[in-house]
Every structure is written in structure tokens, then in C-alpha cells.
Amino acid sequence: MPDRHSLEETERAAAARLANLTLNFPATHALASLYRAANAARSHLTTTALRPHDLTWTGFVVLWLLWIWGSMETREIAESVGISKGTLTGVTNTLVARDLVVRVPSITDRRLVSLALTDEGVRVMEQVFPRVNEAESRLVAGLDPAQVAALTDMLRQIVTTAEEQ
Numbered sequence: 001m002p003d004r005h006s007l008e009e010t011e012r013a014a015a016a017r018l019a020n021l022t023l024n025f026p027a028t029h030a031l032a033s034l035y036r037a038a039n040a041a042r043s044h045l046t047t048t049a050l051r052p053h054d055l056t057w058t059g060f061v062v063l064w065l066l067w068i069w070g071s072m073e074t075r076e077i078a079e080s081v082g083i084s085k086g087t088l089t090g091v092t093n094t095l096v097a098r099d100l101v102v103r104v105p106s107i108t109d110r111r112l113v114s115l116a117l118t119d120e121g122v123r124v125m126e127q128v129f130p131r132v133n134e135a136e137s138r139l140v141a142g143l144d145p146a147q148v149a150a151l152t153d154m155l156r157q158i159v160t161t162a163e164e165q
Contacts, residue, residue, distance in 0.1 A: 034155075053124065053127070053128050055124075055128065058083060058087070059094060059095055062081060062091055062092070063101070063124065063125055063128075065077055065080055065081070066115060066116060066117045066121065067117060067122065067125045067129075071104060071115065073114050074089075074114065074115060075112075077115060095121070100117065100118060101116065102118055104116055
């Protein structure tokens with residue numbers, strides 16, 4: 001659901017509220033814009049590309065990880081997706097019920113479980129990912145290729161800095 005206030009309204013209200021503090025406002029504006037852009041993109045992709053396939057954003061990201069990396073331990077998946085193991089359990093139950101993933105118990109440690117895509121999971125990703133990419137393409141259609149490349153480089157730098165800290 002989109003924010004009920006525009007980006008400009010939010011920035012003005014935040015500046016008024018925080019005017020008495022010594023802050024790095026350009027950093028705040030940049031990261032607030034990044035956060036809002038990520039939420040807007042996620043909402044758009046969910047509505048246009050995932051919902052028709054009865055997938056949530058989190059379910060899609062789990063499928064994406066498994067599609068790219070193959071079988072993964074649940075703790076690694078939860079960390080990569082940025083969710084708790086409890087949340088992953090609910091997502092996994094849904095994906096297992098839809099025959100998109102299977103649980104694979106560890107042969108060395110019965111406490112560890114990995115997930116793997118089923119053939120149906122692969123088929124769904126092969127259908128869904130092109131739709132996701134079409135929606136992604138529409139979101140950056142107002143930027144020229146150089147702007148897309150610059151945006152990508154800047155966002156990667158933020159990720160690298162966050163990972164280093």
C-alpha cells in the first residue's frame with residue numbers, strides 16, 4: 001500500500017520536526033527515498049507480477065534464492081531474506097503445500113533442514129521471473145541506460161558499505 005503522503009510532503013514535515021537537531025539531512029533524504037523506493041517497487045512487483053501467481057514477495061524471494069543457489073539451509077535463507085526463522089517456517093509451509101519446495105533434512109545434524117525447489121518450483125520461477133523483470137523494466141523506463149547504471153552503482157555502494165559496517 002503506498003504511503004499516503006508524497007515524498008515532498010514527508011521531507012518537508014521531517015525537516016520541520018527535526019529542525020532543532022544537528023543532522024546530516026542529505027543522508028536522511030537519500031535513505032528515506034531509498035526506503036520509499038524499495039517499498040514502492042516491492043508493492044508494484046507484488047501487485048503486477050506476483051499476485052497473479054498467488055505468490056507473496058517473501059515467498060518469491062525464497063524461490064529466487066533456491067532457483068539461483070540450489071538447496072540452502074533454512075537459517076541461511078532466513079538471513080538472506082531478512083526474516084526470522086519462524087517467519088520462514090510459515091512461508092515454507094505454504095511453498096511446500098503448493099509443491100514448490102521440499103524440505104531436505106541434514107544427514108549429519110538432524111536439527112538442520114535445507115530447502116530445495118521442486119520441478120514445479122522451477123517451472124513457476126521460469127514463468128514468474130520474466131513477469132517480474134517486465135515490471136522492473138517499467139519502473140526504470142523513465143531513466144536512460146546511463147542513469148540506470150549509475151543508480152545501480154550507487155545502490156551497490158550503499159550495500160557494500162552496510163556489509164562492511
